[in-house]
Amino acid sequence: MRQHHLEEGRARLLGRRVVVRYRLHNDTHSATDVLGILETWADGVLRVRRDRAEPDDTPVTIAEPDVIAIKAIPARPVTNRDIRDLEAAAAQGWQGLEIHHIEGWILRAAGGFTRRANSCLPLGDPGQPLDDAIAAVEQWYRDRALAPTFQIPDRLAGALGHALDARGWSHDADVIVMTAPVDDVRRGTKAELPAVRVDPRPDDAWLGSYHYRGGDLPPHGIDVLTNADTVGFASVDDGGQRVAIARGAVTDAPSGRRWLGVTAVEVAPHARRRGLGSHIVAGLAEWAANHDASDAYLQVEEINTVAQATYRKLGFGDHHSYHYRQNAHHTTR
Known part of the structure; x- marks a missing residue:
């Protein structure tokens, strides 16, 4: 039964942030914990890469029989500022051939090649009433014979998401x-x-x-x-x-x-x-x-x-x- 649970755990936990409690082979026969990413779990050995906050970043190897408990834990918190920061960098890495700004909104066009390069990325305030800003986006894309499109980080949707819902805009699967x-x-x-x-x-x-x-x-x-x-x-x-x-x-x-x-x-x-x-x-x-x-x-x-x-x-x-x-x-x- 224990082996069955270990097999389930391997499939579910590999690559995730975990805490592992395991036995130490010393005079006291004590146990300790390691917190980090479960990189590999093969041939009876677990390899955990410690969180970068730990003083020692050398991966820890643990023999499977020494594992007392292992469980997934949430990843480090990501703030809305972190999301905006990364999406701003990503916007430079895959750009449209034409760029236009409505204050904190970035409008991109590239003849329809890729949604990222042909969508509006709202990272800040548009500097005008929401209805007017959406209408400006619609007109900008229509002028280029492109379907008006937004790329919206989920936690930044806010009032814009509700406004697009009310207008019947489609909602694609999450990335x-x-x-x-x-x-x-x-x-x-x-x-x-x-x-x-x-x-x-x-x-x-x-x-x-x-x-x-x-x-x-x-x-x-x-x-x-x-x-x-x-x-x-x-x-x-x-x-x-x-x-x-x-x-x-x-x-x-x-x-x-x-x-x-x-x-x-x-x-x-x-x-x-x-x-x-x-x-x-x-x-x-x-x-x-x-x-x-x-x-x-x-x-x-x-x-x-x-x-x-x-x-x-x-x-x-x-x-x-x-x-x-x-x-x-x-x-x-």
């Missing part, structure tokens, strides 16, 4: 933003896999491997992909074939925190289940460390639990979520 220290992520490179190469521009093989929502890249798509001050295109080749790609952008948040944004992670179907996804993300983290990035973020759809589990093993944890709202009554001209 989870996950974060991790760059130094933790870079440890995920696998020596047995081909090296990760990072270039300042995507080559033809990279572009041929990239599929946004299953479709081909539009002609102006490369302009969006390269539209960042510090951007890198990661590739892994094996046997003369491109087997994995990813994109990284390093940007500064208003607080001064320097972030790596990871996007466009793709692994060729025939090369999956080799750990290439985590390997290439770790390679991007190595590149970003050389550009003074301290932390990394990526976005994963809430329903994509497989990808979430992969990233948790690299040290990523949940930061916040966001969703898109769209004017369902819009028609392009």
